[in-house]
Structures are given as structure tokens and as C-alpha cells.
Amino acid sequence: MLETFLFFLFAVVAVVGALGMLIARNPVSSALCMIMTLFAIACLYVTLDAAFIGVIQVLIYAGAIMVLFLFVIMLLNLESVPRLEQLDWRKVAAFVLGIAVLAELLAVISLRLDVLPEAVASSEAAEAASATNIGIALLTEHAFSLEMIGVLLLAATIGAVMLAKKRFV
Amino acid sequence: MHLALNWYLSLSAILFVIGVLGVLLRRNAIVIFLSIELMLNAANLALVAFSQTFGDVNGQILVFFVMSVAAAEAAVGLAIIIALFRNRETVNVSEINLFRG
Numbered sequence: 383m384l385e386t387f388l389f390f391l392f393a394v395v396a397v398v399g400a401l402g403m404l405i406a407r408n409p410v411s412s413a414l415c416m417i418m419t420l421f422a423i424a425c426l427y428v429t430l431d432a433a434f435i436g437v438i439q440v441l442i443y444a445g446a447i448m449v450l451f452l453f454v455i456m457l458l459n460l461e462s463v464p465r466l467e468q469l470d471w472r473k474v475a476a477f478v479l480g481i482a483v484l485a486e487l488l489a490v491i492s493l494r495l496d497v498l499p500e501a502v503a504s505s506e507a508a509e510a511a512s513a514t515n516i517g518i519a520l521l522t523e524h525a526f527s528l529e530m531i532g533v534l535l536l537a538a539t540i541g542a543v544m545l546a547k548k549r550f551v
Numbered sequence: 552m553h554l555a556l557n558w559y560l561s562l563s564a565i566l567f568v569i570g571v572l573g574v575l576l577r578r579n580a581i582v583i584f585l586s587i588e589l590m591l592n593a594a595n596l597a598l599v600a601f602s603q604t605f606g607d608v609n610g611q612i613l614v615f616f617v618m619s620v621a622a623a624e625a626a627v628g629l630a631i632i633i634a635l636f637r638n639r640e641t642v643n644v645s646e647i648n649l650f651r652g
Contacts, residue, residue: 476575538623
């Protein structure tokens, strides 16, 4: 019962934050609404007993990535859009397309999924998702991928510095 | 046994579609970037829900890698936006048409 209540609480917060991001006129408001959504998703991870991923979500997404976004918005000193943007046929078509995608996804989800394996007990899942087990899997089975992520981050750092340098483009 | 998997997948679908609508409807490059992050998060939520329902830790390792790639992508993308803004004084994607000259 508590689990259901918590899920719907955080789901509503996440969807409200996402809609706020979509319709806010000011990019700073968009970024702050996005942070709310990211926190709600982190809480959902915790209700799923995936505490490690929840903590990583708060640290990397809400902490690092969104601070980067806010810094860039402040650097660019953007003015917020004062008027409602023009509503033309392209926007209507995009909206209809989005709703069609949503209907399609929900239809697929509501189908009976016979191909899936049996669900396991939540205590077993929580044990499998502990930081210990994730760390062991990362450093043994996925050690090469972990090293490649390090190389990727180094390349992205160098690329970002090069791109943001004066007179590059 | 957690709450039924379908609820998490439905929430993930709704968040994903909001991200799609953000990319299609908004003209501000930074908001488009935020929408892409939202879509990545929706996919992550589905991955974690599957992983926890079936007790397989590999889904969460994939989520870990997706987050790292998203961090790299955000750094490079925002640097591109800064470079564009320095040249064009705008982040409205309708006014940025480098390939059309």
C-alpha cells in the first residue's frame, strides 16, 4: 500500500516537472523543473530498491549535469521568450505525432507480455542491486567497458575545451 | 515482488513522450538538450524497473554507462551551443542554418 502511494506521489512529481520544463518560458525555470523531475526519478529508483543507481542519479544528473546546464544558461545571458510562440500547422502535427507515439507505447505495454521471465522477490532483487554486487560486476565482467568510459570522458573533456575556445568555429 | 512492472513502463513512456514533444515543439537549443536528457532518463527508468523486477544486475550497469555517456554528451553539446552563440548571438535553432550558408 505504501509502495503504491509512494510510486504515484513521485510519478506525479516527475510528470509535473517534465511538463513544467516543456512549457516554461524561461530556460532557468526549465532547468529547475528538470532538476525536480530528476530527483523524483531518483526517489523512484530508491523505491525500486536500487539505492546505488538512485545515489548516482542525484550525484551525476542533478548534481553535475544540471549545474553545467545552469552555468551555460547564465553564461549566455538569455532573455526569456515574452510571447507565446506562433502556433502553426507544424506544431500541431508534432503534437499529434507525440500523442500517437504515446498511444503506441501504452498499447504495447498493456499487451500481455508472455515472453518475460518470472519476477523475483524484492529482497532478492535488492540484494542483487547492492553497491557491492554492482561494483564487483563493473570491475570484473565489465572492466573493459569501464576503461572505455574513462577514455570517452577524457575525449569529451578535451573536445569541450577545444569547442568553447575563442575563434574555433 | 515490487509494484507491477506496467506502472513503471507507463511512466517511462509518458516521460519519453514529453521529451519527444520538447524536441519537436521548442526552438530553444538548451531546452531541446534538456528534453534529450529527459528521454535518456525515461529509458533509464525502464531499464532499472526491468532489472529490479527480474533480479538481473546488468540492467543497472547499463544505466551507469548511459549516465556516463550522457555526461560526456552534455559537456560537448553545451560547448557547441556556446560556440554557436558566440558566432550567432542566438540559441534559436530556427535561425541557425550553418549548412545553408
